Amino acid sequence: xxxxxxxxxxxxxxxxxxxxxxxxxxxxxxxxxxxxxxxxxxxxxxxxxxxxxxxxxxxxxxxxxxxxxxxxxxxxxxxxxxxxxxxxxxxxxxxxxxxxxxxxxxxxxxxxxxxxxxxxxxxxxxxxxxxxxxxxxxxxxxxxxxxxxxxxxxxxxxxxxxxxxxxxxxxxxxxxxxxxxxxxxxxxxxxxxxxxxxxxxxxxxxxxxxxxxxxxxxxxxxxxxxxxxxxxxxxxxxxxxxxxxxxxxxxxxxxxxxxxxxxxxxxxxxxxxxxxxxxxxxxxxxxxxxxxx
Amino acid sequence: xxxxxxxxxxxxxxxxxxxxxxxxxxxxxxxxxxxxxxxxxxxxxxxxxxxxxxxxxxxxxxxxxxxxxxxxxxxxxxxxxxxxxxxxxxxxxxxxxxxxxxxxxxxxxxxxxxxxxxxxxxxxxxxxxxxxxxxxxxxxxxxxxxxxxxxxxxxxxxxxxxxxxxxxxxxxxxxxxxxxxxxxxxxxxxxxxxxxxxxxxxxxxxxxxxxxxxxxxxxxxxxxxxxxxxxxxxxxxxxxxxxxxxxxxxxxxxxxxxxxxxxxxxxxxxxxxxxxxxxxxxxxxxxxxxxxxxxxxxxxxxxxxxxxxxxxxxxxxxxxxxxxxxxxxxxx
Numbered sequence: 001x002x003x004x005x006x007x008x009x010x011x012x013x014x015x016x017x018x019x020x021x022x023x024x025x026x027x028x029x030x031x032x033x034x035x036x037x038x039x040x041x042x043x044x045x046x047x048x049x050x051x052x053x054x055x056x057x058x059x060x061x062x063x064x065x066x067x068x069x070x071x072x073x074x075x076x077x078x079x080x081x082x083x084x085x086x087x088x089x090x091x092x093x094x095x096x097x098x099x100x101x102x103x104x105x106x107x108x109x110x111x112x113x114x115x116x117x118x119x120x121x122x123x124x125x126x127x128x129x130x131x132x133x134x135x136x137x138x139x140x141x142x143x144x145x146x147x148x149x150x151x152x153x154x155x156x157x158x159x160x161x162x163x164x165x166x167x168x169x170x171x172x173x174x175x176x177x178x179x180x181x182x183x184x185x186x187x188x189x190x191x192x193x194x195x196x197x198x199x200x201x202x203x204x205x206x207x208x209x210x211x212x213x214x215x216x217x218x219x220x221x222x223x224x225x226x227x228x229x230x231x232x233x234x235x236x237x238x239x240x241x242x243x244x245x246x247x248x249x250x251x252x253x254x255x256x257x258x259x260x261x262x263x264x265x266x267x268x269x270x271x272x273x274x275x276x277x278x279x280x281x282x283x284x285x286x287x288x289x290x291x292x293x
Numbered sequence: 294x295x296x297x298x299x300x301x302x303x304x305x306x307x308x309x310x311x312x313x314x315x316x317x318x319x320x321x322x323x324x325x326x327x328x329x330x331x332x333x334x335x336x337x338x339x340x341x342x343x344x345x346x347x348x349x350x351x352x353x354x355x356x357x358x359x360x361x362x363x364x365x366x367x368x369x370x371x372x373x374x375x376x377x378x379x380x381x382x383x384x385x386x387x388x389x390x391x392x393x394x395x396x397x398x399x400x401x402x403x404x405x406x407x408x409x410x411x412x413x414x415x416x417x418x419x420x421x422x423x424x425x426x427x428x429x430x431x432x433x434x435x436x437x438x439x440x441x442x443x444x445x446x447x448x449x450x451x452x453x454x455x456x457x458x459x460x461x462x463x464x465x466x467x468x469x470x471x472x473x474x475x476x477x478x479x480x481x482x483x484x485x486x487x488x489x490x491x492x493x494x495x496x497x498x499x500x501x502x503x504x505x506x507x508x509x510x511x512x513x514x515x516x517x518x519x520x521x522x523x524x525x526x527x528x529x530x531x532x533x534x535x536x537x538x539x540x541x542x543x544x545x546x547x548x549x550x551x552x553x554x555x556x557x558x559x560x561x562x563x564x565x566x567x568x569x570x571x572x573x574x575x576x577x578x579x580x581x582x583x584x585x586x587x588x589x590x591x592x593x594x595x596x597x598x599x600x601x602x603x604x605x606x607x608x609x610x611x612x613x614x615x616x617x618x619x620x621x622x623x624x625x
Contacts, residue, residue, distance in 0.1 A: 042473035151564045181333040182501060183561035186545045190560075193553045207473065210504075214547035214558075237549060251478040253504040255531055255548050259478060 002031040002054065002087065002170050002201060007063035009049050023049045025225040026063070026278045033169055033201040036192060038212035038233070041222035047205045051172045054203065055089045056080065085115065088163035092175040094155035098147035104158060105143050111165055131161040135191055153184035160191065171195065174205040189215050209252050213237050221245050226278050231288030241290040295461055295495040296322035301357035303344045312568045314340040316519040317357070319594065322462070322495050327488055329506030329527065330499040332516035335565060339387065341516070342464045342499045344368060346384050362461055379410060383460040387467045389451040393439035400435030403454055410458065417457065424453045424492070428483055445476040452483060456492045463493040467500055481509045503543060507531050512600070515539050518565045518576040521594050525601040535611050536603040537619055538577045575605070582619045583607045
């Protein structure tokens with residue numbers, strides 16, 4: 001299990017680091033195996049920062065992230081490697097994630113030298129074929145190709161296959177389908193559901209409420225780095241209690257129902273007062289927490 | 294009728310040959326109509342939008358005509374088109390957030406722009422201020438540099454500037470794609486308001502997001518691989534699509550309330566054909582469950598009902614059968 005306990009991240013900005021930006025504030029949640037958790041928020045809500053902290057790409061300012069009880073930030077080199085064997089990330093832009101002059105085989109080959117140095121060629125090929133099959137790719141279509149010869153959907157599946165080659169238990173999927181076309185994005189989304197069936201714990205980071213609603217078991221709504229509402233997906237979406245969640249739901253363009261009448265334009269994107277206390281989460285039902293408002 | 298596009302062909306020049314991004318597109322846009330242009334990336338929707346206002350260096354006009362308010366637009370000639378741009382045809386570009394000159398205050402930028410069209414800034418100022426207020430911005434933005442505004446504010450400034458001379462046609466290219474849901478709703482509704490108040494006569498809204506189009510557009514045109522697939526009222530495209538591509542596209546979209554656990558959606562297998570050397574006949578046939586030998590011939594774009602047209606040989610099989618999966622429909 002992957003747990004975040006009172007995690008905060010503060011960035012120093014401005015020319016001399018004089019200004020302070022609270023990207024994530026006092027966030028706690030668990031990602032359990034066999035579960036998809038959506039982290040939903042607008043731009044600047046800190047959702048990607050949380051994903052990057054889990055993957056050790058940035059260090060939290062306060063709080064701890066633990067994996068199976070071990071503090072992720074305090075790992076030594078050997079432990080980090082073992083951690084990456086279990087926890088991997090896939091990011092938004094599949095077109096810039098690959099080295100354009102490497103064929104796909106070489107990308108996977110690097111993984112073999114780094115993590116499976118003793119594996120024989122045959123065993124590796126079998127493992128590779130297995131991973132590709134689990135993301136519904138035909139090895140003949142992708143191996144021996146350069147990244148530009150493949151479609152966005154294929155590249156994104158390959159990134160997931162790369163993660164699957166390791167014995168991963170958790171996957172951080174940061175906006176992985178926003179760059180894909182409508183006709184192919186649902187297939188990548190369904191792939192996540194299949195991986196969940198295999199026992200993977202997935203943190204699905206997105207700004208798109210309908211995607212989060214479609215795929216996830218639990219949902220966390222973030223705003224200005226704080227958790228606004230969290231709980232089982234059907235409760236957060238079906239019985240939203242926080243006004244912010246409600247306003248998000250009212251703004252989502254739906255296919256079969258139209259928006260309510262035009263409202264006056266919001267003047268600016270209001271920023272939470274930096275010194276304001278983080279609102280406490282109150283339980284409003286079984287597995288459903290809402291920030292005080 | 295505001296706009297008539299007839300058999301427009303625009304290709305991209307590349308080293309490997311011509312990419313036929315827009316390969317014979319014909320449609321009309323009525324006065325006061327907001328038409329949504331939808332399709333996957335690379336289907337030619339942005340090319341169509343750009344062709345109506347300015348062909349960039351790599352684009353080559355091959356044939357067809359564009360008539361706006363009865364005059365033919367010289368879209369092949371950049372210099373001649375200058376007369377129409379901003380006054381008659383205007384655009385809110387995809388990159389609206391970075392479209393403003395960072396070294397000019399907004400007010401001065403507008404002044405220079407109006408001056409270049411021979412319009413007096415002082416006479417336009419009251420109207421400009423009124424419109425800024427309408428989109429929720431104060432007059433102060435005129436004395437600000439673009440860097441001082443948030444992304445959503447810049448987007449609104451560009452929308453106001455683009456429509457300041459009351460053009461007949463406004464092209465809005467993916468303007469809601471980079472925005473958060475709440476800003477997206479506000480921007481989309483502002484577009485409709487601009488039409489209702491007569492700031493622009495008609496509009497083409499380009500986006501890959503059909504659910505946004507359903508909210509704002511009167512009609513939706515679906516493109517596939519450089520050609521028209523279907524055009525109908527927004528209601529019909531979403532509720533009763535006839536072209537297999539539109540049907541599969543609409544049914545692959547998740548919405549709030551649809552959960553994977555209850556109802557698994559499916560995408561469209563395969564990918565669009567290369568436009569360097571597009572296949573003969575229907576370009577969707579490799580991915581279409583209804584495809585037959587007939588599809589090697591190019592399907593004509595036919596009117597199937599009032600204001601509802603589609604290019605498919607098998608539209609007779611799709612009528613009234615929305616509840617049957619396409620795979621189960623038998624084709625002759």
